[in-house]
Amino acid sequence: MPDHTRPPGKRVTIYDVALEADVSPSTVSRAFSRPSRVNSETAERIRQVAERLGYRTNPLARALTTSRTQMIALVIADITNPVYAEIVRGAQEAATDGEYTTVLIDAQESDRLERAAVERTMSTVDGIVLASSRMSDSAIRMVAKQRPVVVLNRALADVPCVVTDNPRGVRRAAEHLGELGHDHITYVAGPQASWPNGVRWRSLLEAGMELEIKVRQIGPFSPTMAGGERAAQELCARPATAVLAFNDQMAIGIIRGLSRMGVNVPGDVSVVGFDNILAADIVTPGLTTVAAPLYAEGSAATRHLLTMIGGAPGHTGPPMVLPVRLVVRDSTAARNPRPGRARPPWVRQRPVPGPAAHLP
Amino acid sequence: MPDHTRPPGKRVTIYDVALEADVSPSTVSRAFSRPSRVNSETAERIRQVAERLGYRTNPLARALTTSRTQMIALVIADITNPVYAEIVRGAQEAATDGEYTTVLIDAQESDRLERAAVERTMSTVDGIVLASSRMSDSAIRMVAKQRPVVVLNRALADVPCVVTDNPRGVRRAAEHLGELGHDHITYVAGPQASWPNGVRWRSLLEAGMELEIKVRQIGPFSPTMAGGERAAQELCARPATAVLAFNDQMAIGIIRGLSRMGVNVPGDVSVVGFDNILAADIVTPGLTTVAAPLYAEGSAATRHLLTMIGGAPGHTGPPMVLPVRLVVRDSTAARNPRPGRARPPWVRQRPVPGPAAHLP
């Protein structure tokens, strides 16, 4: 029997296996990549020899000829944002199901970093999921030209997209606030490079129109707690009784900022967030928010990407829209519960400029 | 002038560039990988042609000969846990500085998944950072034999490690609770596969010994809010006035669970967590916790890995220890502030079994 011990440090290749199993390298290759193409007994023998020698097929070498690495990239805007955790989980599950490995890339909310990372990774992966990309439309199309791409949380012609039903979410939030007696909603904007940010504002404009609620926008602010606290300061200068924040982190920041300044939520101001992150449930007061099916987003986007890689035409129809729901907690309440108070007590003396128009 | 338009879908290779620039492929290769080895004018010409043709060196092909992919893997136990966000940031920064790409792998707290993922990825990366690995020591050593590995949040002979000063953190927490009059601390354990979990408990045993504070352990529980809420129920059966939780998420879960049962934190029970996640600051009451330099952990581990990849011997001395600090917030308070109450009012009638001994 030939020696079992290979010189250490040396990779075991199909050639080594071929030698031991007394077949040609191509047969060894086929035994793994197209088992039906080789006699089952031979295949079994090869598999055993391979096992004994500790052979592992080299994915890089394989990729060189097949140009399939069995890896997909998942680009997220900010790993610090808990929203993405669930999305990642969903994507990972779908990828694993399809025998794919996910490489996660954190763009740190930076257009530049995102492009650089995508650039570097592109040639190494079979496809890309861009979750909340901060890149420009044209940059995304550029990427999509070279690799299968699915875009998450953003709609873009000619590129397959998965989005959540932002208009409906905003509408539900506005209805909810309206029912509580609020006739004016302030939208606290997040990053301008964020697609949902624009959509949410426009949806709020529409909803305001239909529901006869006035709306205005302040910001943009960083989509973080710190950003929310800064927004709170600005809110003091231009008071509001109902606030819709770009996301939960900002909403939480707003609540903290307001309470630090003696403003009560929901007594004086109602606050609604977006995303329903875990923290929304643990803050005091619990945050009313628009919940999205995070896990489903990740998994739907990834599954679609996988079919594209498998050769399906990236059906460039309308984006796939996932449903949302409003989770009502304690950060929203009826407006001005204290009778006789036209305005919350913390309104500064400076008169509020005439009611904000429905901006274009 | 030859045609500028390449057949679409076809990758541009050094051969294409060589043809256009009228040099041999090897010269093109050298123009990029060892510019000093080729005439600067030639190199410039080649670079321009390459630019015009849109040539990008194929990292896979390069890796095949150099066996360097310029990628490292960062394996984390649970992407849902916000602790890792900062670690990832630190690691990513260090990697980017060294011209490396990080591929992030989420093990979902599963030994099995972690092994599988590492297995799949190993041959594709130049090195691995295992952050809070759930694998067995032997499995880790196995991996370390094949690729440079740095282990984070775990000490392991023969493998380079980066850990935080758990003993000191526990000691500080115990001192803090002792100063508040607590003479008994209950440790709420996290995953048994977690190395810090064991260390924290043992450190608490030691600290208890020295500070003359009794200690006991309950658990293990899942290191999540849900796990903490379950722990809270068990805490009701076996009351305590001071609790040290494995991490912040459990601590928050414990606080919620307790308050749901009418127990006041910190009035009746003081709770201390570990990690100082963002949420620790936003819950009510604010969570007293042991803070670790997360970002530094990730970056230190990665930098060390990079030097190993660069050829340095993975100095297998003692682990690198990073300092911690105690962040005191509002979840800890003096024991039994209400005079005349030997025990908090919520103690069930069933007598508490004799004070837990200092277990082995």
Place this chain on the structure above:
DNA sequence: CAATACATGGCAACCCATTGCCACCGCCGT
């Protein structure tokens, strides 16, 4: 029994870049 079809396995080209080694050139020193 001849003719054809199918199941297996080998040969060799190919994927793309890297690199050791050699060849050529112009220039120097003697």
Place this chain on the structure above:
DNA sequence: ACGGCGGTGGCAATGGGTTGCCATGTATTG
């Protein structure tokens, strides 16, 4: 004028699999 030398650039092998095509050998069919 000739040997030697540094600077450039090309040839060809290499890394580890994959795959089109052909050559067997066996099984099926008329």
